[in-house]
Amino acid sequence: MEKKLTKTIAFANNKGGSGKTTTCANVGYSLSVLGYKVLLIDGDMQLNLSLSFFSEDEVLGFASGDRNLYVAMKKEDDLTDYIVHTPYENLDLIPSSTLMSGIEYDLFTKWQREMILTKGLSAIKESGEYDYILIDAPPTLGGWVINILCASDHVILPVEASPWGLFGVANMFEFLENVRKMVPSLNLLGVVITKLDARKNYGKQTLDVLHDFEEVTVFDTVIRVDSEIEWAQDSSKPVMVHKKGARSAGEYLELAKEVDKYAGRSR
Ligand SMILES: Nc1ncnc2c1ncn2[C@@H]1O[C@H](COP(=O)(O)OP(=O)(O)OP(=O)(O)O)[C@@H](O)[C@H]1O
Ligand SMILES: [Mg+2]
Numbered sequence: 001m002e003k004k005l006t007k008t009i010a011f012a013n014n015k016g017g018s019g020k021t022t023t024c025a026n027v028g029y030s031l032s033v034l035g036y037k038v039l040l041i042d043g044d045m046q047l048n049l050s051l052s053f054f055s056e057d058e059v060l061g062f063a064s065g066d067r068n069l070y071v072a073m074k075k076e077d078d079l080t081d082y083i084v085h086t087p088y089e090n091l092d093l094i095p096s097s098t099l100m101s102g103i104e105y106d107l108f109t110k111w112q113r114e115m116i117l118t119k120g121l122s123a124i125k126e127s128g129e130y131d132y133i134l135i136d137a138p139p140t141l142g143g144w145v146i147n148i149l150c151a152s153d154h155v156i157l158p159v160e161a162s163p164w165g166l167f168g169v170a171n172m173f174e175f176l177e178n179v180r181k182m183v184p185s186l187n188l189l190g191v192v193i194t195k196l197d198a199r200k201n202y203g204k205q206t207l208d209v210l211h212d213f214e215e216v217t218v219f220d221t222v223i224r225v226d227s228e229i230e231w232a233q234d235s236s237k238p239v240m241v242h243k244k245g246a247r248s249a250g251e252y253l254e255l256a257k258e259v260d261k262y263a264g265r266s267r
Pocket of ligand 1: 023046233
């Protein structure tokens with residue numbers, strides 16, 4: 001088997017509901033459709049990334065069992081044995097647990113506590129099995145999100161096209177600059193505008209605000225509001241599987257191509 005140069009991308013923004021999980025799940029699926037082998041990591045106690053591919057019963061089974069991210073992080077284990085296959089070819093997942101709510105406390109006493117996830121992923125990266133590892137971060141900015149960023153080559157910032165979506169973006173950039181003091185190689189791949197509602201006409205305002213940050217790339221692809229997304233999530237499926245012709249399915253595929261173009265550029 002050809003060894004792959006794995007690229008790890010975190011989806012992060014401390015603003016809740018900005019579209020991190022939906023973007024991570026659907027870009028992940030789209031990258032697998034494009035022929036890449038993808039590992040998704042559910043880094044949030046809300047279990048939403050896991051629920052994007054598995055039923056509630058299955059997700060609660062993972063969460064209460066011994067094959068989830070929380071157990072692995074607590075034991076400082078190699079994550080290889082925690083991978084589960086999704087129903088889709090080339091798409092695997094490490095599920096989360098509601099116990100992740102206590103991860104900050106658990107990390108506190110650990111030696112080199114920012115690097116626990118990095119160490120847990122090292123064997124998977126060295127194996128060259130995956131083209132992409134995508135990590136869904138929770139809406140916080142503590143030690144656990146720093147762990148996620150330390151383990152990543154790139155970060156994507158989903159920003160909701162709304163006044164409150166934009167509020168705090170500058171703080172997020174500042175936070176990333178501080179993390180970069182620890183991991184200079186961490187690259188802000190770009191900002192993706194999500195949940196754009198054409199009726200509200202807030203897209204131009206969003207772009208104007210984001211363009212004030214000259215160093216920041218804004219993805220050309222914008223994810224508009226699409227009611228099919230919630231129906232897809234209701235059936236634990238990527239939107240492209242739920243409804244192939246859905247507008248957002250096409251947008252996520254285009255976004256995945258852009259992600260691949262930018263992440264590939266630095267390979
Ligand atoms: N393009 C879209 N169109 C319509 N609804 C969307 C879209 N993107 C996301 N949503 C909905 O918005 C809500 C928040 O999205 P999501 O859970 O992906 O955000 P998040 O940033 O991961 O949230 P959290 O901060 O809680 O982890 C969800 O209910 C999701 O179904
Ligand atoms: Mg989420």
